[in-house]
Amino acid sequence: MLQRMRRNHTREAYLELIQHIRNKVPGVALSSDFICGFCDETEEEFNDTISLIEKVEYDMAFLFAYSMREKTHAHRRMEDNVPEAVKKERLIKMIDTFKKHQLIKQKAEIGKYHLVMVDGNGRLGETQLTGLTDTNKRAVFQQIESRQIAVGDLVVAKVIDASQNTLFCETDGKKLSVTDFHAAYRTSV
Structure with missing residues (x-):
């Protein structure tokens, strides 16, 4: 998925970077953007995104269903072929997963x-x-x-x-x- 999106890193490298940051800056707050339903996204790839959200436990996230944008590599070379109903269902699951972990992180702040x-x-x-x-x-x-x-x-x-x-x-x-x-x-x- 990362290669199709023209990202030049791997999941493993990203997780190593997150761990390095957390070791150097205890209590750091992490935020990220996520999309679901990118061109050709499989159920397995979507589940990889869910497992990343669960593993990293972000403090904040911006979550969206993919929509084709003009003048992008995907617009020129790919087909937006994930059905809207699937995108919506995946987005709901992604939001629910994030919120569950966000509330746990928020409650962990009590007393600090x-x-x-x-x-x-x-x-x-x-x-x-x-x-x-x-x-x-x-x-x-x-x-x-x-x-x-x-x-x-x-x-x-x-x-x-x-x-x-x-x-x-x-x-x-x-x-x-x-x-x-x-x-x-x-x-x-």
Whole structure:
């Protein structure tokens, strides 16, 4: 499959690279893009993709059914011959597989600390803040009145619960860094 897609690596080399990265950077978050239903994809090849998703346990993934794009090698030389119904069925299985492992990884974050860059209010409005962790995961936590954390601030947050896509955190509200780029720009000009 990788050769047909004009990728110049093997599954084995890719898995070795993943292991090397995880050895060098413990706790690293990994993300990837996957498509199913590429030209001539067999059930065995699709199952290889599923087993890769299970083995690597990605933190984030972008999952799609293949669709022919003009001006590509596949468009010029291959036939989009995997039926749409098969693509849809495979995509559902791929998403379900990813979500199962994603939730396990999210729950494993409970009790850990992360740096969070605040990027706005949460769904509860001004009493809740949200931001991205140092592993690019969505985190939410309560605003602390006495500290007034703002957009652009970096805070340390402890994960106390997790859902499929969100880490629920608590923080003492101490800012590690103020990163209000607009204010920094105004004072330097």
